[in-house]
Amino acid sequence: MDILIIENSDFLLRRVPIDKPSYFKQDGTLSSLAFRPSSKNRSELSVDLEKLATYEKSILDPKRFALCKIQASKPRNLSLDCIHAPIESNYAHSLIKGKFTDSICRILSSSAKKIDVQI
Amino acid sequence: MISLFPSTEVNYNIDSTNSISEYYHSFEELSSYFNSTYMQELLKNNLHINDILYYSELPKNWDSYDADKVSLLSFNNSVKYIRKLTSLGIPVYFSAPTPEGNILIELRNKHKSIEIEFFSNGKTIYSAYENDYLFESNILNLEDENFILTSWLNN
Numbered sequence: 354m355d356i357l358i359i360e361n362s363d364f365l366l367r368r369v370p371i372d373k374p375s376y377f378k379q380d381g382t383l384s385s386l387a388f389r390p391s392s393k394n395r396s397e398l399s400v401d402l403e404k405l406a407t408y409e410k411s412i413l414d415p416k417r418f419a420l421c422k423i424q425a426s427k428p429r430n431l432s433l434d435c436i437h438a439p440i441e442s443n444y445a446h447s448l449i450k451g452k453f454t455d456s457i458c459r460i461l462s463s464s465a466k467k468i469d470v471q472i
Numbered sequence: 473m474i475s476l477f478p479s480t481e482v483n484y485n486i487d488s489t490n491s492i493s494e495y496y497h498s499f500e501e502l503s504s505y506f507n508s509t510y511m512q513e514l515l516k517n518n519l520h521i522n523d524i525l526y527y528s529e530l531p532k533n534w535d536s537y538d539a540d541k542v543s544l545l546s547f548n549n550s551v552k553y554i555r556k557l558t559s560l561g562i563p564v565y566f567s568a569p570t571p572e573g574n575i576l577i578e579l580r581n582k583h584k585s586i587e588i589e590f591f592s593n594g595k596t597i598y599s600a601y602e603n604d605y606l607f608e609s610n611i612l613n614l615e616d617e618n619f620i621l622t623s624w625l626n627n
Contacts, residue, residue: 370535373526374568378578384568391538391571399537413536455599456606463604 354439357402361426364403365435365447366411367465368418377467383421388461390453398449402437406445408470415472421465431457513563520567520577521551527569540573543592550575550590553614562622581625588612600624 359365369376369387376384390398401411403422412420425435433451440446449461528547533539554564554577565580570589579586584607588598599609600621607624 368536373523376568378566384566384576386568386570386576389571391535392540392573393538418536455609459604 354444356439357405357437359402359425359435359437359447361424361429363425363435364422365400365425365428365449366403366406366408366445366468367398367400367421367423368411368413369421369467370417371419372417377419383462383465383467385455385458385462387421387465388449388453388458396450396452398453400435400447400449401443401445402447403445405437408468409472410443411445412470412472415470420468420470422468423461423465427464428461431460433457510561510563514558514561517554517558517564520564521554523567524550524554524569524575527575530569534569535571537571539569539571540592542569542575543573545594546573546575546590546592549594549596549614550577553577553588553590553596560622579622579625584625586621586625 367387369383371377376387378384388398390396400423408420412418428435428449428451431451433449433453436448436450438446438448524542524547528542528544530539530542532541534541550567554567557564557579562579564577565585566576566578568576570576573592575590577588577590579588583603584601586598586600588596590596596612596614597609598612598621600607
């Protein structure tokens with residue numbers, strides 16, 4: 354599979370739970386948990402490269418998840434790296450890599466914009 | 473003990489009109505108290521407890537990104553602490569499971585917030601923010617009766 358270079362202007366998609374639990378708070382802001390890696394690998398966060406993805410596939414289940422997008426320049430400004438890492442089932446799969454502190458997760462969450470996905 | 477239905481009170485003295493107005497006034501006050509925003513916020517703490525019970529039943533990978541199941545210790549400690557907060561009159565603003573299987577709750581007052589995370593190893597850490605800047609972060613002793621941070625939150 355071809356590996357693409359992610360430009361700073363490219364957008365990355367992150368799937369966020371909205372239905373028990375919801376990572377959106379009462380005031381509509383996004384919890385920092387949305388950009389916190391799992392314990393499987395604390396230095397990597399899975400995302401989809403928007404230009405290779407379809408919203409329908411990325412969202413998985415619109416009743417359970419919402420899609421948020423963030424420009425690749427944002428994590429890079431926080432000393433994180435964005436790399437295209439396709440997997441067999443998802444060519445758009447990419448990773449944000451680096452040290453994820455609570456502050457960094459908060460900044461990423463506040464920078465992300467919810468996408469209105471019509472399916 | 474205030475009766476909510478004075479007209480059905482067997483021992484109610486109907487000759488005492490002062491008692492009627494006192495009773496009605498008290499009922500109005502009681503009703504107003506329970507309907508107040510503050511009380512509604514406290515009652516929501518029970519909803520957070522119910523939610524956390526639900527979260528504890530979520531399967532692994534509930535977030536589609538390999539999230540762990542919520543640990544029993546995180547569940548127990550968070551529920552116990554929310555009950556303590558309720559007894560102190562402190563409403564919980566937000567609660568959620570974390571990808572690592574912990575429980576996170578947030579207390580909030582205007583531009584200040586406190587996030588409290590209950591870890592699967594029994595440790596609890598709080599982070600206090602003011603205008604989104606980290607003010608303080610430290611280990612929280614769940615047995616500590618002096619929850620000084622709530623004073624900071626309300627000032």
